[in-house]
Amino acid sequence: MSGLHTRARVLGHQGDLHGVELTLAPWAAYRLFGSPLGELADVLTDPADVLGPRARDLTAALEAAPGWAGRFAALDETLLRWAADVAPSREPSPAVLRAWELLNRSSGTVPVRELAARCGWSPRHLENRFREQIGLTPKRLARILRLNRAIRQLTAGGRPADIAAGCGFYDQSHLSREFTDLTGMPPGRFLATRKEASAWLAG
Template identity: 50%
Template sequence: MTGNAVRTRSGEGPGGSWEFAFALPHPRLRPGVMSYRGIRLGMTRPRRRLETPIGAATLLLGFGEPVRISRAGRAPDTLVSVYCGPTTTPAVGEHGGRLSGIEVLLTPWAAFTLFGTPQHELVNRTVDPDELPHALATSVGELAAALAALPCWADRFGLLDDILGRWRDAGTPSSERVARAWSLLVRTGGAIPVPRLAEEVGWSVRHLENRFREQIGLGPKAAARVLRLQRARRLLAEGQSAAETAALCGFYDQAHLSGEFKAMTGCTPREFAQARRLPVQASPVADRQSGEATSLVLSARSEDWSGPGAHFSKTGRIG
C-alpha cells in the first residue's frame, strides 16, 4: 500500500477530459521520495506549460505519449519518460493534448541514491532515465509499462512503493549529513547562510560544497537561491506585494528579487503573479508541488515564444 489515501480530481468539458491522482509514498520511502502524481489528459488541443525551478528532482514515468521539453541554450528533448535533476532555469513542456503517466518528486539526494549518478552532471538537463548509468534490476521503461497495465491508481502507487524501495536498497547510499543540510535549507526557505549550514553538519564550507555538487547537483548557495525563489513565488501567488515578499524572503531589495525572478523563471514577479490569476490557469493544471506556485499554462502556438518565458515580453499571451 502507499503511504496515504489516493486523492483524485477529474473533469470533462469542451476542452477535453482530465484526471489527476495524488498520494504520498510509503513512510519508509520518505522524505527522499516526496510525492506521487498520476496524470491522464485527453485534451482537444496541444498543451504548453512553463515549469519553474523547484527544490526537487522530477521523474516522469510516461505511459506512451511523448513530451517535448525546451530549455534556453539547449536543443529540445522529446521523451516518453523523463528525468529532470536540479535546475536554476525555466523549461517549457509541450504535448499534443493526450498525456498519461506518473510524476514522482524526489529530493536530489534520493535521486543520487536511486540512479547512482553525480547530480552535478544533470544540472539544467532533461534526460531519458534509462540512459543514466545505474544498476537497477528493472528499467524505467519496463516499470512504466507495468504501471500502465494496472487497473487503478492505488495499484500503480503500490507497485511504485515496492520498486522504488528495492532500487533505493540497491543504490548508492547518500550522506546523512547532506540530507540534513538539505532539510535545513528547505526548512529555512534558503535563508540559512552557507557557513552556518556547514557548521551545523560539522563540515568545512569547501567539503559541503563538494558533497552538494555530488549528491544535490547545485552548490549550497545555488540551492538556496532556488528555495528562496520558490518561497517568493508562493507568497506572490498568495497576494503579497513584491516589496513585502523581498523583505520576507531575504532579498536585498525589490530589484534583487526581480532580477533573480527573471533569471530563474523568464518573467518578472508582476508578470508571474498576474498570469497566475488569469482564468486559463484554473484549467487542468496542477502545480508540481502541492501548495506551491510552480507552473503557468502557455499559448499552444509555438510562434508566440522564442524561449522559456519570452512570450511575456512579446505578446503577454497565456493560455
Template identity: 40%
Template sequence: MAGFRDRGLTPVDLRVIPHPTVMLALEFGSGSPFVDDAAGRRHRGSFVAGPGAGRRGAVRLRGENFEGVQVRLSPVVARATLGVSPADLDGAVVALDDLWGREASRIREQLDDASSWEQRFALTDALLARRCAAVPSVAPEVAWAWHRIVVSRGLVRVVELAAEVGWSRKRLWSRFHSQVGLPPKRAANLVRFDHAVHRLAAGEGAARVAAESGYADQSHLHRDIVAFTGVTPSAVAGEPWLAVDDIAWSGGRAPAPTPGRCSPASPRPHG
C-alpha cells in the same frame, strides 16, 4: 508524487518552473509527451530533470492525450533512487530510457495496465523503495545541510552550515556540490526562489514577498524571478505549472525529508 491526466481538450504547452528537487516523470497512456530542453533537444516519454531545470524558461513540456505520475525526489536520495547523481544531471533533462533501459519500458506498461491511480502510486512507490534500498545515500553531513537549507527556506548562511556539521566551508562546498548537484549557496537561492514564487502564485504582493523571503528589496526579487524563469514576477504568478501545485502537492510544495532517508510518498491524482 502526484498523478496527472491530459483530457485532450487543447494541446499541453507548459513552461517548466525550476524546483529544488529532482523531478521524475513517468508517462503512460495513448499519447506521448515530449520535453524541449535548453540545448534544443527534444525528449519523448518519461524523463528525469535535475534540480533547477528550466532556468530562464528554457524547458517546455508539450503533448496531448497522455497520463503520468510525477515524483519530486529530494536530491539527497536521488542517486540512490535513480542510479544517477544530481551532479551528473546538472539541471538538465534526461530521457528515462537512457538511465534505466528496459526497466523504463516495463514500468510504463505496468502503469498503463493498472486499473486505478492508487495502484499506479503503489507500483511507483514500490519501485522507488526497492531501488533506494540498494544504493547508499549521500553523506550524513550533506543530507543535514540540505535539510537545514529547506527548513530555513534558503535563508541559512553557508558558514553556519559548515560550523554545524564540523566541516570547513571549502569541504562543505566540494562535498555538497558533488552529491547534491548544486553548490550550497546556489541551492539556498533555489529554495528561496521556490518559496517566493509560490507565494506570488498564491496572490501575495511582490513587495511583501520580497521583504519576508530574504530579498534585499523588490528589485532584487524581480531580478531573481527573471533569472530563474525568464519572465517577470507578475507573469510567473499566472504560470499553469505553478497553478496546480496546491491541488497536486500538499501545501504547494513537497515536505522537507528526513535527512538521508527515502521519504514515503503522499500521492494525489490531478486531471
C-alpha cells in the same frame, strides 16, 4: 527524467497525455539511482540513460498493471525493491542531509559558511558533496528556495517590498532581478501568465 533546475521551464504538448509522475527529494534520488546528481541538473534525459534496464522493466510493469491502483502498487513495489538493494556506499551523507534540512527550513536564508560550519566541513567540501548528492551547490539551491518562498507570498497577495525583506533579498529591486534571472520574466508578468503556462521552479 531530470534533476533540479536553476531556471523555470515551460512545457507543452498537443493532444491527450497520461502517465505516472514521480517526484523524489534529491538525496533520495541519489540513493536510488546511483548517479551523481550534478550530472542531471538543468537537463531532461531519458530515464533509461540513468536507470538502464530498470527503466524498461518499470515501464513494462506500469503498462501491464490493471488500472491506476495497480500502477501505483507496482511503482511502490519497485521503489521498495530498489531501496532494499542500495549499497551502503550510496547512502547520502548525514551532513548533507542536515544542510539540506537547514536550507529548506530557512527557505534558503542560512549562509553557506554557517551551513559548512554546522557540518564540520569547509565551504568547498560542502559544495562538492552537495553537487554530488543534491545536484546543485548550496548557494544555487538557496536562490531557488528564496524565490519559491517569494512566489508563494506574492501569489497570496503580499506586498513586494515586504516579501523582499522577509525572504532574504536586499530590496525589492533585488527580488525583481532574481525573478527575471531565474524565471525569464519580472514578477508582474510571471504572475499574470502563470495560469496560462505549465511553469515551475524546481526546489
